[in-house]
Amino acid sequence: MRRNVLKRRFIRELKSEFGKYLVIFLFLIGAIGFVSGFLVASNSMLAAYEDGFAKYRVEDGNFELSSPAETELQTALIEEGVALYENFYLTEEVKETEAKLRIFKKRTEVNLICLMEGAFPEKADEIAIDRMHADNNRLSVGDSLTIGGKTLQISGLVAFSDYSALYEKASDMMFDATKFGVAVMTEEGFDGMGDTHLHYSYSWRYDTPAESDKKAGERADIVLEVLMGNGMRTGNVPVNFLPAMSNLAIQFVGDDMGRDNKMMAVFLYIIIAILAFVFAITISNTITKEALVIGTLRASGYTKGELIRHYLALPMTVVAVAAVLGNILGYTVFKEVAANMYYNSYSLPTFVTLWNADAFIRTTVIPVLLMFIINLVMLVRKLSLSPLRFIRRDLSKRKKGKAIRLNSKWSLMNRFRLRILLQNVPNYITILVGIFFANVLLLFGFVLPPLVDNYEKDITSNLIAKYQYVLKAPVETEEKSAEKYSVTALQTVKGKLKSEEVMVYGIAEGSAYVDAEFGDGVLISTAYAGKYGLSAGDEITLEESFGEQVHSFTVAGVYDYPAALAVFMEQEELNERFGFGEGYFNGYFSDRELVDFDERFLATKITADDLTKTTRQLKVSMGELMDLFLVFGVAVFLLVIYLLSKLIIEKNAQSISMTKILGYTDGEINKLYVWMTSAVVVISLIGTIPLVNYIMKYLFAAVLADYPGWLPYRVPFTAFVRMGALGILSYTVIILIQMKKVKGVSKSIALKSVE
Amino acid sequence: MFIEIKGIKRNFGEGESRVEVLKGIDLGIEKGEFCVLLGPSGSGKTTLLNILGGIDSADEGYIAIDGEKMADMNEKALTRYRRKHLGYVFQMYNLIPNLNIKENIETGAYLSENPLDVDELLKVLGLYEHRHKLPNQLSGGQQQRTAIGRAIVKNPDILLCDEPTGALDYKTSKEILKLIEEVNQKYGNTVVMVTHNDAIKHMADRVVKLHDGTIRENYKNDKKVSATELDW
Numbered sequence: 005m006r007r008n009v010l011k012r013r014f015i016r017e018l019k020s021e022f023g024k025y026l027v028i029f030l031f032l033i034g035a036i037g038f039v040s041g042f043l044v045a046s047n048s049m050l051a052a053y054e055d056g057f058a059k060y061r062v063e064d065g066n067f068e069l070s071s072p073a074e075t076e077l078q079t080a081l082i083e084e085g086v087a088l089y090e091n092f093y094l095t096e097e098v099k100e101t102e103a104k105l106r107i108f109k110k111r112t113e114v115n116l117i118c119l120m121e122g123a124f125p126e127k128a129d130e131i132a133i134d135r136m137h138a139d140n141n142r143l144s145v146g147d148s149l150t151i152g153g154k155t156l157q158i159s160g161l162v163a164f165s166d167y168s169a170l171y172e173k174a175s176d177m178m179f180d181a182t183k184f185g186v187a188v189m190t191e192e193g194f195d196g197m198g199d200t201h202l203h204y205s206y207s208w209r210y211d212t213p214a215e216s217d218k219k220a221g222e223r224a225d226i227v228l229e230v231l232m233g234n235g236m237r238t239g240n241v242p243v244n245f246l247p248a249m250s251n252l253a254i255q256f257v258g259d260d261m262g263r264d265n266k267m268m269a270v271f272l273y274i275i276i277a278i279l280a281f282v283f284a285i286t287i288s289n290t291i292t293k294e295a296l297v298i299g300t301l302r303a304s305g306y307t308k309g310e311l312i313r314h315y316l317a318l319p320m321t322v323v324a325v326a327a328v329l330g331n332i333l334g335y336t337v338f339k340e341v342a343a344n345m346y347y348n349s350y351s352l353p354t355f356v357t358l359w360n361a362d363a364f365i366r367t368t369v370i371p372v373l374l375m376f377i378i379n380l381v382m383l384v385r386k387l388s389l390s391p392l393r394f395i396r397r398d399l400s401k402r403k404k405g406k407a408i409r410l411n412s413k414w415s416l417m418n419r420f421r422l423r424i425l426l427q428n429v430p431n432y433i434t435i436l437v438g439i440f441f442a443n444v445l446l447l448f449g450f451v452l453p454p455l456v457d458n459y460e461k462d463i464t465s466n467l468i469a470k471y472q473y474v475l476k477a478p479v480e481t482e483e484k485s486a487e488k489y490s491v492t493a494l495q496t497v498k499g500k501l502k503s504e505e506v507m508v509y510g511i512a513e514g515s516a517y518v519d520a521e522f523g524d525g526v527l528i529s530t531a532y533a534g535k536y537g538l539s540a541g542d543e544i545t546l547e548e549s550f551g552e553q554v555h556s557f558t559v560a561g562v563y564d565y566p567a568a569l570a571v572f573m574e575q576e577e578l579n580e581r582f583g584f585g586e587g588y589f590n591g592y593f594s595d596r597e598l599v600d601f602d603e604r605f606l607a608t609k610i611t612a613d614d615l616t617k618t619t620r621q622l623k624v625s626m627g628e629l630m631d632l633f634l635v636f637g638v639a640v641f642l643l644v645i646y647l648l649s650k651l652i653i654e655k656n657a658q659s660i661s662m663t664k665i666l667g668y669t670d671g672e673i674n675k676l677y678v679w680m681t682s683a684v685v686v687i688s689l690i691g692t693i694p695l696v697n698y699i700m701k702y703l704f705a706a707v708l709a710d711y712p713g714w715l716p717y718r719v720p721f722t723a724f725v726r727m728g729a730l731g732i733l734s735y736t737v738i739i740l741i742q743m744k745k746v747k748g749v750s751k752s753i754a755l756k757s758v759e
Numbered sequence: 760m761f762i763e764i765k766g767i768k769r770n771f772g773e774g775e776s777r778v779e780v781l782k783g784i785d786l787g788i789e790k791g792e793f794c795v796l797l798g799p800s801g802s803g804k805t806t807l808l809n810i811l812g813g814i815d816s817a818d819e820g821y822i823a824i825d826g827e828k829m830a831d832m833n834e835k836a837l838t839r840y841r842r843k844h845l846g847y848v849f850q851m852y853n854l855i856p857n858l859n860i861k862e863n864i865e866t867g868a869y870l871s872e873n874p875l876d877v878d879e880l881l882k883v884l885g886l887y888e889h890r891h892k893l894p895n896q897l898s899g900g901q902q903q904r905t906a907i908g909r910a911i912v913k914n915p916d917i918l919l920c921d922e923p924t925g926a927l928d929y930k931t932s933k934e935i936l937k938l939i940e941e942v943n944q945k946y947g948n949t950v951v952m953v954t955h956n957d958a959i960k961h962m963a964d965r966v967v968k969l970h971d972g973t974i975r976e977n978y979k980n981d982k983k984v985s986a987t988e989l990d991w
Binding site for chain 2: 007009016017020301302303307390391392395
């Protein structure tokens, strides 16, 4: 039996280039393991979440009325194939955490609750609270909470099937699991809390599930029609209407996990592609080095295919082994890491790890294929030359032209450096591409925290008032600083972006809180202008949430209010346009807390805390991810530069050796070879930042388009400085390695034969 | 005729820089013959050897090996031809640096259905005790022996040698020539050797002298001398 003895080179190649292969191998294991773990965890959790719709009998929608539903309404809905479930809740503040808690009675028919730890409440003074809300507030089973003047003991931690993301309102850009939570009490305990903060909320389920989102939308429209009809007759109009398909508290997790999976897979492909190019350049370099051997082997009868397989075998083996080990780590260690990240963001039920074909394809099949294709293309191109060309070391694909003439007035050192640059163009291009991707990762890590902080500062410094009250009905206060306003909610018309809520404020003439000149039009908030690219003179069209009427306005200017999408107009004009009547108001702006009216008239109280919940939650759920991006960014950066700069020095070993023989010092040689690479690295580092920033801005807008509200992309200059500084700092490590490598080049290389 | 070379022409370059390297070569070599191609630099000997080896192609004319014309072969067929019939030895030994001596020879054995015994060959080459060493641990002569071993281990019909002693000293050169002579006699391969060294013609069956792309002399030696008796 014939043995292909070339295979024996693999172990020796591995030994001689142990550092290089180890770094690539570990990096691949880390990247594949992390992404595999992430995909396995998210897909398993997603499956548990999706199964939960049936298992926990999740609602098809909910609405809130101003008083309990009449029997006629219930009968009318049953006739439409809709079963109605009472799902009243209380909104109470917890003294210890200053968080808002939405408390429900124990549920038995709809939106069932998963017990995560402890027990469901059995006594009137027991309460079970959402597991994530408890984690964020460092609460645990057995702790006591003061709610509505009563002391309640936490009996258990739970996950609500209709609150996998703790959105308080559908119009919230982001949920805030620290300041808002859900809880469950016994019926007796619930009734004992009084009805001051009681909300008449109902959930509905269809007798037969809707086959599609479109059908679900049509059926929700029927429910709304019945509700509005009932409201017209009885005056009990819906104050809230939310089909499950539009309910972020239910849908957000599924959408977000889907987005995360795609993002993670793209992240992995980018890393694999970079490494494949590094391998391709390494192999290309080896082929140049072994040109004579290859020519001889080809002349002796070795086929191109045999040599392609030979040169492909090692990188493919490295990737395949890394993929296998990465997957093992993914299913064990990294899965837990990723699951914890999700548990830090969402209130999800328990899950069982599922074998995931999608994760296998994304983390094993595609990376291996990507590595295979990139290297195969390079090898086929490179080895397509005739054996004679290899023997003559004539490997250039291009026709031989004249050498580029350099200005002889330049110093020899500069011309020398330029020659090095021209000789290593492919390596330097890969360094540039590698740094570009590393910068994308670094930017994620560096930019989001200051961006979120800035947004938080912007919101708090541009509050209309310290306290903003929305009333169920006009009610007077004695507080001198309070100023009346009117407000109504409209929605943007669905177009490229989803329809979302816009608050339309009617501002009193000579307002002390909103300093604005309306002219012939309305002012829009900076958030609205930013998200939709609007400016003075533009026309906007908004529609009613529960009606069919459409309202058009001319934008007179932009008002500095970054917290939400809002329109500001004169109060009397608003009252007239929406038929509220002269002198109507349903809200107060105030710099002092209002304490002199009955809370039953209060619909919402908005403070800086409410407006900054997005930023708080982003910090909690993105924090770990940001750190990971930083780590991976630095790792990609170091890896690419280390491998390619090493290659450049190896490729030039003979020249370096010769310059040493000629009497150049190590310092002078460093100035030639290390200096050029350093220049390329620094230029790439700084030069790619504007492009990365531009792309990030575009990506950011694209991602935010799916969310309600707007978070402006404003990056402080210091973030870029820190990014560049980290890059340069990391690179100094590489410089030291390069200098050591230059020092290690022996003079004998230039004196010896090619072998 | 085992090797038939007919009307071979080969040009390099275009326009003003066009050079006619071979201007119509006709030559026949018998099976088992030791043929030496002599001539000064630029006479076209290496080009002719490369065309014979199927790693370069002629602009005109043809080469037939045992009646089979190489011009009719495509890239794959040429590779098969080299794999089956040819062994190559170059001036630079072109050994694989991270394979040991025995393994380098095994790379040749891999190509043959019926290779020579590698250990046996190592002994013939005088390399058996060095078989586990890497190429850079051996002298130039030993490395060239290894290259010859790699070429002949597949027992090729034709052994093509391009200046095999060009990089070696006098004593080592003679050892290598002796080895090639022994191989030719022992295994009966046809040997075509390109050399600058005029003295080598005395050990050949056939001597072909090239000059400026044409054959100036082509004759058979009536009496050969052994490589050990050569002097220059």
